[in-house]
Amino acid sequence: MTQRFAKAAAIALSMAIATPVLAENHADMGADTVVATVNGTEITLGHMILVRQSLPQQYSQLPNEVLFEGILEQLIQQTALQDSVEGTPRRVEMAIENETRSLMAAEAVGEVLASAVTDEAIEQAYQDTYGNAEPDMEYKAAHILVETEEEAQAIVEELEGGADFAAVAKEKSTGPSGPNGGELGWFGKGMMVAPFEEAVVDMEVGAISAPVQTQFGWHVIKLDETRMKEAPSLDEVREELRGQVEQEAVKAHIDALVENANVDKSGVEGVDPALLSNTDLLE
Incomplete structure (x- = not known):
C-alpha cells in the first residue's frame, strides 16, 4: 500500500x-x-x-x-x-498484483512451516549443532587501557609492586570498563580482538600480562578465572533452533521452486537501476 x-x-x-x-x-x-x-x-x-x-x-x-x-x-x-x-489506474493494478503475489507467497511459506517445523526436526538441528561440540573455555578478565607502551609498562611495574588492579584501572584506564575496575566479565574465544585473546589464552589465573597492543591502544590484563562452557540444553536453545529450522526449510523450498521455474531475466538488460526512484512512470 x-x-x-x-x-x-x-x-x-x-x-x-x-x-x-x-x-x-x-x-x-x-x-x-x-x-x-x-x-x-x-x-x-x-x-x-x-x-x-x-x-x-x-x-x-x-x-x-x-x-x-x-x-x-x-x-x-x-x-x-x-x-x-x-477505470482502474495502471499503478493500482500493479499494486494489486504485488499485494496478491506477496499474500500468496506468505500462504506458501506458511504451508512449508506447518510441515517442516516439528519436534523431530528441532531435535535433529540440536544434534547437528551441539551433538559433537567440544566444551569451550571461557575467561574472566580485567584490563587497563592506555595510549602508549611506556604507560602500560609503568602500570605493570606498579602492579608488581603491590598496587590494587581495580584501583589503578579506575584511575588510569581510558577504556569504558575503567570506572568498573577494568572488569570485562566472562567471554569466550572469538569475542575479543586477536592480540588480546592470544594473550589471555596463554596466561595463568591470577597473572598480570606484559603490555599488549591492539588497535585500541595498550592493555595490561589480569586473568581472574577460567571455566569450561558446556553445550546448552535443548530447552535453552529450542526457540533459536526453531528459527534455524524455519529458515532452512523455507530457503530450501524456495531454491527448489526457483530452480525448476522458467525464469527469464533478459529484460533486465539496458534498464537503469535509477529508474526505481522514478514514480512518474506509474502515472
Whole structure:
C-alpha cells in the first residue's frame, strides 16, 4: 500500500469511529456474511476482519463495538470512492498484483512451516549443532587501557609492586570498563580482538600480562578465572533452533521452486537501476 493510500485509510477510519453503533453477535455468521452493500458491491464480515488485522497498534485498545462501526464506515466510504473513479489506474493494478503475489507467497511459506517445523526436526538441528561440540573455555578478565607502551609498562611495574588492579584501572584506564575496575566479565574465544585473546589464552589465573597492543591502544590484563562452557540444553536453545529450522526449510523450498521455474531475466538488460526512484512512470 502506498503512503498516500495508507494515509487516506487512516483518515477514513478516524472519522468513522466517532459514532459507534452496537452490532449484534451471531455465532453462526461466517466470513462471507454480507454486512452492507454500496451500489450493489458487497462488504462482508471477512473484509472487515482483514481490515481489523491490518490496523496499527494504536487501535488495538478500542472496544470491538467502536472498531466494528469504524471499519464498516471506512469500507463503505472506500467503496463509494472506488465507484467515483472511472477505470482502474495502471499503478493500482500493479499494486494489486504485488499485494496478491506477496499474500500468496506468505500462504506458501506458511504451508512449508506447518510441515517442516516439528519436534523431530528441532531435535535433529540440536544434534547437528551441539551433538559433537567440544566444551569451550571461557575467561574472566580485567584490563587497563592506555595510549602508549611506556604507560602500560609503568602500570605493570606498579602492579608488581603491590598496587590494587581495580584501583589503578579506575584511575588510569581510558577504556569504558575503567570506572568498573577494568572488569570485562566472562567471554569466550572469538569475542575479543586477536592480540588480546592470544594473550589471555596463554596466561595463568591470577597473572598480570606484559603490555599488549591492539588497535585500541595498550592493555595490561589480569586473568581472574577460567571455566569450561558446556553445550546448552535443548530447552535453552529450542526457540533459536526453531528459527534455524524455519529458515532452512523455507530457503530450501524456495531454491527448489526457483530452480525448476522458467525464469527469464533478459529484460533486465539496458534498464537503469535509477529508474526505481522514478514514480512518474506509474502515472
